[in-house]
Amino acid sequence: MxxxxxxxxxxxxxxxxxxxxxxxxxxxxxxxxxxxxxxxxxxxxxxxxxxxxxxxxxxRAEPYDLGDGYGHLAFVVDDLDAEHARFEAEGLAPRKLVAFAPGGPGTDPIARFFFVADPDGYQIEVLQRAGRYQ
CATH class of the missing domain: 3.10.180.10 (2,3-Dihydroxybiphenyl 1,2-Dioxygenase, domain 1)
Structure with a gap:
């Protein structure tokens, strides 16, 4: 394996x-x-x-061209709201919190997350530990 x-x-x-x-x-x-x-x-x-x-x-002096093939790295955390606030306090510029509910309004979200970019522009997803995201 x-x-x-x-x-x-x-x-x-x-x-x-x-x-x-x-x-x-x-x-x-x-x-x-x-x-x-x-x-x-x-x-x-x-x-x-x-x-x-x-x-x-x-x-190397010029930034890398990330192209359109890169997706993201993902990290899972125990308290998404606290981490989002911590990222803001650290000046890391997290994007807004998202509750992803593909079933539409009134359905339970399958994930809660936010994205942040690292200094080179790589996208990173930060997910609430739940369900399949352990």
Whole structure:
């Protein structure tokens, strides 16, 4: 059986990205591998061993074109409202809270969430822990 171990994104400013993922999601550096042309920084938190790999290409000055293929990363939290307020207080500019109820008005939502963009524009969904989102 395969096990997912990390997702990789390219970032322009290592320090800015590490600060964002630490303040937003409590991700800390688990490992850092420095090579001649690039650096790999692996971030994780105590919740699990899945890591976010930041690739920093040395000498890159222009932002990455994210294209139209990237979707989003997702994190689950115990108290969505409190996290949304914390993100606002941290100046992380979360978007509005959404209750996704595809059955229409009056039906129970299947998910509550908000999105936030990291310093490079990668979209991140923050979901209330419930149902299939554990």
């Amino acid at each position: 395969a096990k997912a171990i990390h997702s990789m994104i390219r970032v322009l400013d290592e320090a800015r990205s590490i600060d964002f993922y630490d303040r937003a999601f409590g991700l800390k550096i688990a490992d850092r591998l420095d090579f001649e042309n690039f650096t790999l920084v692996y971030l994780r938190n105590p919740e699990n061993d899945f890591e976010l790999e930041l690739t920093v290409n040395k000498g």
